[in-house]
Amino acid sequence: MNDTDRFFMSRAIELAKMGVEENLGGPFGCVIARGDEIIGEGNNRVTSTSDPTAHAEIIAIREACKSLSTFQLDGCTIYTSCEPCPMCLGAIYWARPARVFYACTRADAAAIGFDDDHIYKELEKANEEREMVLMSLMRDEALEVFGRWAAKPDKIEY
Amino acid sequence: MNDTDRFFMSRAIELAKMGVEENLGGPFGCVIARGDEIIGEGNNRVTSTSDPTAHAEIIAIREACKSLSTFQLDGCTIYTSCEPCPMCLGAIYWARPARVFYACTRADAAAIGFDDDHIYKELEKANEEREMVLMSLMRDEALEVFGRWAAKPDKIEY
Numbered sequence: 031m032n033d034t035d036r037f038f039m040s041r042a043i044e045l046a047k048m049g050v051e052e053n054l055g056g057p058f059g060c061v062i063a064r065g066d067e068i069i070g071e072g073n074n075r076v077t078s079t080s081d082p083t084a085h086a087e088i089i090a091i092r093e094a095c096k097s098l099s100t101f102q103l104d105g106c107t108i109y110t111s112c113e114p115c116p117m118c119l120g121a122i123y124w125a126r127p128a129r130v131f132y133a134c135t136r137a138d139a140a141a142i143g144f145d146d147d148h149i150y151k152e153l154e155k156a157n158e159e160r161e162m163v164l165m166s167l168m169r170d171e172a173l174e175v176f177g178r179w180a181a182k183p184d185k186i187e188y
Numbered sequence: 189m190n191d192t193d194r195f196f197m198s199r200a201i202e203l204a205k206m207g208v209e210e211n212l213g214g215p216f217g218c219v220i221a222r223g224d225e226i227i228g229e230g231n232n233r234v235t236s237t238s239d240p241t242a243h244a245e246i247i248a249i250r251e252a253c254k255s256l257s258t259f260q261l262d263g264c265t266i267y268t269s270c271e272p273c274p275m276c277l278g279a280i281y282w283a284r285p286a287r288v289f290y291a292c293t294r295a296d297a298a299a300i301g302f303d304d305d306h307i308y309k310e311l312e313k314a315n316e317e318r319e320m321v322l323m324s325l326m327r328d329e330a331l332e333v334f335g336r337w338a339a340k341p342d343k344i345e346y
Contacts, residue, residue, distance in 0.1 A: 031325050039326045046333045050340060057337035077344040082259045082282040083246050092239050101240045111330045116311055117282060120275025122320070123307045124240040129321040133330030142338045143345060149281045153274055154312055162280070163287040167189050168197045172269045172291030175204045179215035180300045182208060186235040187301060 031131065038063050038109040039131060041071065045086065046111040049073035056144060060086035060110040062094040062103065062127070069106065070094025086110060087118035091125050101188055103127040112139050115146040116153050124188075189289065196221050196267040197289055199229065203244065204269040207231035214302060218244035218268040220252040220261065220285070227264065228252025244268060245276035249283050259346055261285040270297050273304040274311050282346075 038061045045059025055074035062070040072089025076082055087110050095101055103125040112134040114122060122130060136146045157164045179185060196219045203217025213232035220228040230247025234240055245268050253259055261283045270292040272280060280288060294304045315322045337343060 031323070035325060040329070043326065043330045043333060046330065047336065050333060050336050050343075053342070053344070055344075056346070057333045076259050076282075076346050080253050080257050080259050081250050082253060082261075082346070083241070083250055083279050088241050092241055095238050095240060099238050101234050101238050103240075109325075111333065113315075113324075115278060115282075117275050117278030119311055120273060120278055120307055121241050123310060124234075124273075124275060127320075129323075131323055131325040133324065133326045134334060135324065135327065138327070138331060138334060142334050149278055150311065152281060153277055153308065157271075162285075165189070165287075165289055166271075166291065166293065167193060167267075167289040168201065168291045169293065169296070171198070172201045172204065173296060175201060175208060175215045175269065176292060176296060176300050178205065178208050184211070185208075186211070186213075188214070188234050188240070 034063075034066060035107070035109070035131060038068070038107070039111075039133060041068070042086075042109045042111045043133060045071060045073040049075070049086075054078045055084065057142070058086040058110070058112050060090040060108065062090045062106055062108050064094075064098075064106045069097045083117065085115065085118050087114055088121055091121055095125065101125070107131065112136075113146075115144075116149045192221075192224060193265070193267070193289060196226070196265070197269075197291060199226070200244075200267045200269045201291060203229060203231040207233070207244075212236045213242065215300070216244040216268070216270050218248040218266065220248045220264055220266050222252075222256075222264045227255045241275065243273065243276050245272055246279055249279055253283065259283070265289065270294075271304075273302075274307045
């Protein structure tokens with residue numbers, strides 16, 4: 031990490047602070063940079079937009095991909111003010127940036143009431159062991175659509 | 189599960205099929221119901237909207253929450269044509285629906301080129317063991333914002 035990394039992380043932390051002051055949502059901010067340029071940023075807006083997916087990282091990834099007109103963040107760096115929750119880390123794996131820097135840890139988040147670690151532990155369980163009902167239904171009917179995809183000549187893979 | 193569950197799952201599978209035919213993205217659809225009413229639905233639009241987070245479940249959750257003006261899906265049921273990826277399952281845990289039905293399994297998805305299982309395995313790793321660089325930076329500066337959140341009298345928790 032260097033001064034540029036610290037500059038972008040300062041902006042992510044500033045976004046987190048703004049989110050708290052403006053009652054947008056939880057105390058989390060995120061910046062995505064390519065080289066010396068910010069191509070996406072966001073802060074948590076779960077409660078102000080009634081959207082449980084409106085975490086800082088998800089908003090920043092959507093904005094960065096829109097600005098690059100691609101669904102991949104090749105060579106980009108994500109700066110997030112807190113270690114990503116499983117939803118956001120999953121989104122980061124799909125977006126495939128080069129590097130991710132975070133500031134606070136998931137233990138720090140748990141200490142102020144955000145129990146991401148609980149979701150991490152749930153994700154590791156088998157479906158029949160989860161605290162939530164998660165069951166398979168009509169697999170054969172849906173497999174027919176998978177067959178169409180497999181046979182589709184002009185599909186765009188991601 | 190009953191005939192109503194099968195009806196909603198049929199719609200989720202139909203949305204998946206439409207997505208393939210209309211070149212919107214991968215072969216995945218999702219419906220969210222409260223009682224007998226559909227309150228949100230979606231199909232995968234990753235490639236057509238340049239958005240790696242535009243999975244069927246994420247789109248349906250955002251729409252359902254918007255229609256209910258809340259960030260929680262209490263008492264709702266999610267019907268998805270495939271077992272959710274880690275990003276979507278994380279989003280589902282944040283949204284807290286009552287039940288989730290899926291049709292195809294993650295093994296079925298892997299067989300047609302969608303390796304969600306790889307991301308599940310990555311999420312279980314410690315940060316220093318990941319295939320992606322994920323490092324902490326400027327924790328003390330970000331902790332100051334967490335302190336502001338903890339002390340904030342009018343915060344809305346989620």
